[in-house]
Amino acid sequence: MYCADVLNQVCISQMALMGTSCGDGKICMNGKCVSDPYAPQLDENCAFGDRPDNSCNRYINEFKGYCYSSISYQLCCDTCNNVSRPVKGCEYGDRIVDCTQDHCLNSKVDCCGTCSYGTPFTPTYSTRRSTPKRSKTANPLVLFTSIK
Known part of the structure; x- marks a missing residue:
């Protein structure tokens, strides 16, 4: 670690x-x-959530396309996961800032949110395992003992 x-x-x-x-x-x-x-x-891809300084919400909501960057995603994975949408290839909307409809002819992939480009999909959610209950008769795990 x-x-x-x-x-x-x-x-x-x-x-x-x-x-x-x-x-x-x-x-x-x-x-x-x-x-x-x-x-x-x-979620193993977001085990520790957003960076601890609470800057992710402001940063990502300023431009959701930052989530396409692996560094931004690593730092702000919780926020990115919360703003993602079920459109394959356009999960976070536009990849570049200031897209307009004029960009749709030549930059529909980079401006996928503005140009409505991408393949909608139905997200699948894995069924979470149920955590077993510890037996009332189970012995506790002893990590350290002291000998007197």
């Missing part, structure tokens, strides 16, 4: 703490990402 050191503007590789969510239905155990029936369900 990488942790950002904002003061030095670098990412530092650190082993995640045991139990840290690392994927859909997965947690970190002894440095490995493993399936666990009690792990949270999450």
Whole structure:
């Protein structure tokens, strides 16, 4: 797992703490990402949501086409997912700023939102697994013990 050191503007590789969510239905155990029936369900392409400074809503709503950029999507995936629409190839509308109907003859792909270009589709939603309930007689997981 990488942790950002904002003061030095670098990412530092650190082993995640045991139990840290690392994927859909997965947690970190002894440095490995493993399936666990009690792990949270999450979108693996947007595991940690938007960047923490709350700038995504303003930034993406200024121009939804920023979501086509992989860097913008990584930083603002929650907001991008919330503004996407079910049109294949035009999920976030226009790819360039200031499209007009005049652009439709030569730039219908880049101006797909303005030019109504793309293939509508019905989104499919995967059925989420139900989280099993822990048995009342189950022994708790002991991570650390002290010997006196």
